[in-house]
Amino acid sequence: MKKYSFTLLVLIIFFNTSCNNHNNEVVVYTSVDQVFSEPILKDFEKETGIKVKAVYDTEETKSTGVLNRLISEKNNTQCDLFWSGDPIRSNVLKNKDILMAYEPELAKDIKSVYKDPQGYWIGFSARARVLIYNKTLLAEKDVPKSIFDLTNQKYNSKVTIANPLFGTTTFHIAALFSIFGDSISKAFLTDLKTNNIIIATSNGDVKKRVMQGEAYCGITDTDDAFEAMKEDNNIGIVFLDQDKIGSLIIPNTVSLLKNSPNTENAKILMDYLLSKNTEAKLAISCAQMPLHKGVETPDEVPSLDNIKAMNIDYKKTAQKLQEIQNYLKEWVEN
Template sequence: MKRRKILSLLGLALASGGLAVACSNGTTPTATTPQPEPVATTAANPATGEQLVVYSGRNENLVGSLIEQFKTETGIDIQVRYGDTAELAAAILEEGENTPADVFFAQDAGALGALQKADRTAKLPEEILNKVESRYRSPQGEWVGITGRVRTLDYNTDLVQPDEVPQSILELTDPKWEGKIGWAPTNGSFQAFVTALRVSLGEEQTKQWLEGVKANNPKVYAKNTAIVEALSRGEIAVGFVNHYYLEKFKAENPDAPVAHSFPNDVGSLVNVAGVSILENTDRLAESQQFVNFMLSPKAQEYFTQETFEYPLVTGVVATKALTPLSDIKSPEIDLSNLNDLEGTLKLLQETGIL
């Protein structure tokens, strides 16, 4: 594996989850090449293909029971390594052809795109790809979305009337929003959103937007959950989050004065959690069975009911609480191109946001 390809993913690792670094003093974070943790060993040796090995950037609390169902129903011996999506992607590149991983289950499309561009992923069969609308899978057919995650501009309904909610995120540079905005610059989903801005608007316009919002003194939070809670308290009027955080919050606080809005631009980006099969696998049939299982009606309904994510398989209906994807005016972009989180991290540093 060429070291250049490994280093190109370091920005991805820095910009995601717990590895994001807030550089308020203007210094640039440094990084070392991620050292892969050993996969737990059993009597079977993953390197010999006796087990199906899945690297999962999706938390065990979210997908563990579903993976156990797959194991029970298929009889396939499966081993899962859970971790941060970006770290696992970097580990796969570091391990090269010797990686024990057969399948990569990623939290976002950017990591899948990074592995695809490093020639580490295999072409999926058309019968798998065709289960999902083309915009939610790789144009090259090397990864497929399992669930959809929509960026939203949530708002406090006591402070903002529906007709006052911005129709475009570009409106948030208006001085009338000063001190009323909440965002989480160190959060991976926010950084994926900024990456999508760069893809859609270009570097200069994205930089101008970031500087414009920063001039409005937005309140900074560590996570999406904290933004939703702040909205419910009236601490801020609008905030950038993924849609399911409000759904989870409303399940426990149904009277909270917070609602979704879906801007008519990249502010309503639909990203995906998805799967790719590693090109070095010697358990191709079992790997394809795993992908098919995650795209089965049973698994898709599990995600929409338990995690409030959008099912992506045609014919599976999302929970009634969710606005249909067909009603959301999200831009159609190649989600594989969200892999350049290194460039996003640099831009956030240049603008003094990190």
């Protein structure tokens, strides 16, 4: 019943605003995997009649391609709505005065930590950074329990992470810098290099390397982790540092662009993405954890209530991400 009510509301808003839009369309840039984001956008098209023009990032340049495009288009805005796989890029755009504040009614029951205090971005459907491991290569007693365990000599040449210049790995590293400071964080990364960490091209490549036994374990996101567990019974998952700093929680975020050509249609899409119905779909398709209460999910999807989350300041982490880009580039290349 709630689904039909939402659809009716969307249709009413659409018919009331369509006369103010020259084109019955909305332009979306997204860093979320196309295999997961495209079906949601197609459903939106079917339910509202609003044509979606989507620009997707590639796996290897995740989160940086569309981000740089949005920055370059600041004075000639082509995009109406940015659907990001994490809050950090949204904060970068906010700091560059590219976003427009808007907090719809649906955002009010989402915890404040998962939305910008001024309404420049709103979070929904979250992933977490986790460790996956190959059970045929690592006994349960030998599985790392903390991210800092990965520097232990017994894991030399056996651990993989995605390239930290892109995607959620950049976010993860920036979060560590924002919590522990530059000295401890740089020492950690140096120790990883000394321990011959395997740098994969993407989170999906981390999943593949662990499944194929090229690495004993690796850091990735829960969507890739649960997909690996579905494909291979020998893959296990660990939420790291549950007795210490906790695991990094990564909500999707949605933002409106200033001076965009189809603002009203973008607001309709934003409401759609923030709905419980969309969170339920993402829980099924890619094991994402809803931020709304009362969303039905598959049994294997964990509740955020049962996970100790890393306590971070997304704004501070966004600033740190930009500060450490040159350092990370040197770390990868040397």
